[in-house]
Amino acid sequence: MSTALLARVKDEYGALCERLPASVVGTERRRSALERLCEQGLPATREENWRYTNLRVLERARFAPALTPTEAIADLPAPLEGVARYVFVDGILCASPQVAPDAGIAVSSLRTAPTAAMRECPSVAALPEARLALLNDVFATDAAAIRVQSSAGTQRVELVFIACAAAQVGASYPRVQVTLEPGARLALVERHLSTGDVANLVNCAVQIDLAEGSQLTHYRLQQTGSRTAWFDTLEATLAKDARYELLAVSTGGLTARSSVHVRLAGSGAEVALATAALGDRLQSQDTFALTEHLAPRTRTEQTFRGIASGRARVAFNGKVVVREAARATDSRQSLRGLLAGPEAEIDLRPQLEIYTDEVRCAHGATAGMLDETMLFYLLSRGLSPEVAQRLLKWAFLEDVVSRIELPDLRRRIELEIAGQMSEGASLKELLG
Amino acid sequence: MLKIDNLHVTVEGKEILKGLTLEIPTGEVHAVMGPNGSGKSTLAHVLSGRPGYQVTGGSVTYQGRDLLSLAPEERAREGVFLGFQYPVEIPGVNNVYLLKAAVNAARKHRGLPEVDAFEFLSVVREKMRLMRMDESMLSRGVNEGFSGGEKKRNEILQMLVLEPRLAVLDETDSGLDIDALKVVAHGVNTLRAADRSLVLVTHYQRLLDYIIPDRVHVLVQGRIVRSGDKTLALELERRGYDWLIGEAA
Numbered sequence: 265m266s267t268a269l270l271a272r273v274k275d276e277y278g279a280l281c282e283r284l285p286a287s288v289v290g291t292e293r294r295r296s297a298l299e300r301l302c303e304q305g306l307p308a309t310r311e312e313n314w315r316y317t318n319l320r321v322l323e324r325a326r327f328a329p330a331l332t333p334t335e336a337i338a339d340l341p342a343p344l345e346g347v348a349r350y351v352f353v354d355g356i357l358c359a360s361p362q363v364a365p366d367a368g369i370a371v372s373s374l375r376t377a378p379t380a381a382m383r384e385c386p387s388v389a390a391l392p393e394a395r396l397a398l399l400n401d402v403f404a405t406d407a408a409a410i411r412v413q414s415s416a417g418t419q420r421v422e423l424v425f426i427a428c429a430a431a432q433v434g435a436s437y438p439r440v441q442v443t444l445e446p447g448a449r450l451a452l453v454e455r456h457l458s459t460g461d462v463a464n465l466v467n468c469a470v471q472i473d474l475a476e477g478s479q480l481t482h483y484r485l486q487q488t489g490s491r492t493a494w495f496d497t498l499e500a501t502l503a504k505d506a507r508y509e510l511l512a513v514s515t516g517g518l519t520a521r522s523s524v525h526v527r528l529a530g531s532g533a534e535v536a537l538a539t540a541a542l543g544d545r546l547q548s549q550d551t552f553a554l555t556e557h558l559a560p561r562t563r564t565e566q567t568f569r570g571i572a573s574g575r576a577r578v579a580f581n582g583k584v585v586v587r588e589a590a591r592a593t594d595s596r597q598s599l600r601g602l603l604a605g606p607e608a609e610i611d612l613r614p615q616l617e618i619y620t621d622e623v624r625c626a627h628g629a630t631a632g633m634l635d636e637t638m639l640f641y642l643l644s645r646g647l648s649p650e651v652a653q654r655l656l657k658w659a660f661l662e663d664v665v666s667r668i669e670l671p672d673l674r675r676r677i678e679l680e681i682a683g684q685m686s687e688g689a690s691l692k693e694l695l696g
Numbered sequence: 697m698l699k700i701d702n703l704h705v706t707v708e709g710k711e712i713l714k715g716l717t718l719e720i721p722t723g724e725v726h727a728v729m730g731p732n733g734s735g736k737s738t739l740a741h742v743l744s745g746r747p748g749y750q751v752t753g754g755s756v757t758y759q760g761r762d763l764l765s766l767a768p769e770e771r772a773r774e775g776v777f778l779g780f781q782y783p784v785e786i787p788g789v790n791n792v793y794l795l796k797a798a799v800n801a802a803r804k805h806r807g808l809p810e811v812d813a814f815e816f817l818s819v820v821r822e823k824m825r826l827m828r829m830d831e832s833m834l835s836r837g838v839n840e841g842f843s844g845g846e847k848k849r850n851e852i853l854q855m856l857v858l859e860p861r862l863a864v865l866d867e868t869d870s871g872l873d874i875d876a877l878k879v880v881a882h883g884v885n886t887l888r889a890a891d892r893s894l895v896l897v898t899h900y901q902r903l904l905d906y907i908i909p910d911r912v913h914v915l916v917q918g919r920i921v922r923s924g925d926k927t928l929a930l931e932l933e934r935r936g937y938d939w940l941i942g943e944a945a
Contacts, residue, residue: 636747641784641838644744645794645854646772646801655797659788659837666788 266305269322273306274298276328277402283331287378288407288439297401304395313393316550316579316611318519321493325465329405330354330434337426337459344672347420347453354429354436356406368416369450375406393523393552397497400437400469407439412448412478420451420670427458427466427492435465442471444478444506453673455485456494456516463491463518472500472508476530479507483668487680488516490545496522504530504559511667512539513677514549524553528562528590538567540664542681543576543608550579557590564595569661572601572608579611584625586618593623601631602660604653658682697722697862697893698743698763703754705735705742705918712738714918715754720862725894727904727929730915731937736897737781739915740866743895744778745771758862772798773805775861777854779868783847786838791850794838795820795857802858823856826886828879844871852883863887864895869903881906901933916940 277298284294306322307314337358343349350371351359357373365371408423425438444450458464466488474480488494494517500508514520526535541549549572555564570578584595601610612629634656642652658681665681668674698720705713712735720726730736742749743756745768756763763771786794800810824831827849839847848868855863865884869877884894884907896907904912904926912928913920914937921940922928 637784638786640746640768641780641786642789642794643768644746644772644778644780645798645858646769646805647794647797648769648801651797651801652769655789655793656786659786662788 266308269306270302273301273327273399273402276326280328280331284403285375285405288374288404289401294402297398301395301398301402304392304398306399307392307395311392313552313581316548316577316581317521318493318548321465321519324463325431325493326434327399327403327465328434329403329437330429331405337428339459340424341455341457341676344422344453344670347422347451347670349422349424350408351424351426352406352408352438353426354434355404355425355438357408365421366416366419368413368448369419369421370409370411371421372409373406374409391525391554393554394497394499394525396467396495396523397469397499400439400467400497403435403467404437404439404469407441409441409443410450410452411443412445412450414445414447416448418449418451420453422453422455425454425456425466425468427456427464427488428460429464430462431464431493435467438466438468440468440470442480443473444475444480446475446477448475448478450479451481451483451670453483453485453670456488458488458492458516461489461491464493466492466494468494468496470496470498472498474500474502474506474508476504477506478503479509481509481669482511483670483673484510484512485677486512486514486516486520486522488520490516490518490547492517494520496520498522498524499527500525500535501527501529502533502535505532506530507534509536509667510538511664512537512551513665513681514539514541514551515680517547517549519548519550521550522552524551526553526555526564527558528556528564529558531559532561533559534563536565536567538664538667539569539580540661540681541568541570541578541580542661543570543572543574543578545574545576547574547576548579549576550581552581552583554583554585555595557584557586557593557595559589560591560593562590562593566595566597566599567664568599568612569664570601570610570612571604571657571660572610573604575605575607577609577611579613581611581613581615583615583617584627586616586620586623586625588619591620591622593620593625595623595625595627597627597629599627599629600660602657603631603633604657654682697759698895699757701755701757703742703756704752705738706750706752707738707748711752712918713742716915716919718913718920720893720895722893723890724910725888725896725907726911726913727896727898727909728913728915729898729901729929729932731941732899734915735918736915737866740778740781740864740895740897743771743864744768744776769801773802775802777858777860777863779851779855779863779865781867781870783839783851785840785842787840789838790835791838792817792820792834795854798854798858820853820857823853826856827853827883829853845873845876848872848880849876849883852880856883856887859887861891862893862895864897866897867899868896869898869900877903878906901929904929914940
């Protein structure tokens with residue numbers, strides 16, 4: 265199956281290669297990515313770290329990207345106050361903020377404003393879990409490149425990616441490169457949406473490079489439509505004392521798979537990775553998150569809260585690897601799943617690999633149903649079973665959502681989650 | 697207000713209430729006392745509709761209706777309130793959300809519009825002052841990280857805000873120091889009214905120093921074995937329950 269798909273990837277690339285912008289990914293690199301992909305093969309569910317992903321959607325999709333995006337999108341979510349917004353449709357920049365951002369930050373579309381320094385961003389994609397990033401290398405049509413200077417003060421940027429084209433027309437390949445110079449600070453909101461209710465394929469690649477002492481707070485919201493297949497590969501490398509906070513909320517898509525690889529390369533580097541995933545009906549929500557401790561005194565905190573209703577499958581595979589040099593490492597994992605239906609499925613997998621002494625690693629994973637005593641307490645106060653259940657589900661995700669420090673954004677996500685879980689508006693009113 | 701007739705209840709196959717009969721007239725405060733394991737908490741839970749309690753015989757009539765046929769939330773909306781012996785912590789559900797949701801559920805049931813948010817908050821704040829609770833508790837999770845005493849005060853706060861017709865307080869005095877006991881008792885006393893009945897389930901007479909009951913009932917081995925006025929509680933304090941256990945057998 266994979267061979268046939270790869271042959272199709274090759275053909276589609278061959279037919280299109282001259283029209284793909286070399287300023288986004290050089291032709292050489294596209295070719296070598298394709299070669300590596302052919303060597304390694306596309307992911308398959310028989311592989312341990314892909315078993316919960318719905319990969320069948322790839323069989324039906326067209327891999328080649330949509331080259332001419334829809335110009336204007338009518339129905340964008342309201343902008344966040346004080347956050348510069350860039351909108352990408354089918355992976356290609358279509359709207360930038362009216363007001364130019366601060367001098368200390370550069371946000372550019374590599375399709376229209378190639379930056380030499382950006383282009384040289386090395387491809388990591390060494391792990392089997394990162395293979396879909398190679399597919400992004402092959403077909404990317406644009407990239408959002410963000411660079412924040414040391415002295416710039418805290419910057420706020422929002423990237424909105426909207427998938428429009430149906431799967432038979434073309435896939436979209438959102439691509440993001442973030443570089444923070446030493447001591448720089450950035451709050452980045454990355455939101456993935458889709459228009460209408462068409463089946464489409466999104467394959468996203470994000471690369472993050474944090475220099476010494478820099479700090480990135482990264483909010484990722486996956487809210488695509490109910491027929492979207494959403495794939496994602498995120499790789500981040502942290503230098504000494506850098507801090508990366510990743511808050512991901514995934515509610516959309518028919519199938520969503522995110523592969524995250526964080527490398528703590530400098531001593532004192534810290535990552536806090538918090539993910540909330542909601543699956544309903546036939547959705548599958550799958551996250552693979554690997555943190556690699558490569559230097560002393562590095563810290564990881566992984567938090568996952570997932571709810572599966574209907575016949576959904578929600579999976580989180582959280583792996584922490586502590587290499588020999590990473591003495592005095594501290595790692596914590598707290599993974600919790602809530603089963604909200606007899607046919608739903610939760611799969612939690614905390615994994616630890618330790619190659620040194622003198623480390624502190626704690627992990628816990630629990631999956632269960634709604635707490636009956638909590639439920640009864642709410643009923644005894646007059647709440648209907650539906651509202652009580654919704655409220656408890658919402659509270660379950662609060663461990664993740666309450667960490668969002670942009671109040672406007674947090675509130676919208678709370679409403680989004682409440683809406684996703686509600687048949688009526690009562691929970692929304694409660695929050696009002 | 698409430699009429700319990702020959703009530704039999706089993707929990708996990710074991711009969712706990714064995715023909716309990718009790719009547720609480722409107723406007724009165726009754727205390728149900730008894731030793732450990734006599735069925736006091738079972739009674740409180742059955743009245744609130746908690747799952748896991750199987751009624752095998754008898755009836756409970758509340759304001760002329762069959763209480764046992766109502767779901768827990770319907771009982772609450774009809775004005776039945778249970779003050780929990782062990783109030784549940786619900787992290788992530790904010791206290792004020794719960795209060796508002798509870799009040800609006802009851803109002804909707806009565807065909808009234810939702811409460812005005814501003815007015816509601818000022819009512820809640822006033823009741824919090826009465827319960828000597830810090831306002832910061834409003835924005836915290838329900839009972840989250842509260843001490844035992846704070847949880848009990850929060851139960852009474854909910855009761856004050858909900859203004860039930862019938863309140864059943866299950867060992868509200870347990871785990872309270874004397875100052876907290878006074879605050880809780882004061883809160884309960886402000887709710888005494890001609891159209892409201894209260895049932896205090898307790899081990900000790902101590903609470904009854906501050907909330908004077910109209911009637912005291914002694915529950916032993918699943919039945920009411922003696923009823924009397926407030927002096928019965930004093931007698932129990934003096935003599936213990938042993939002399940009544942013989943009578944129940």
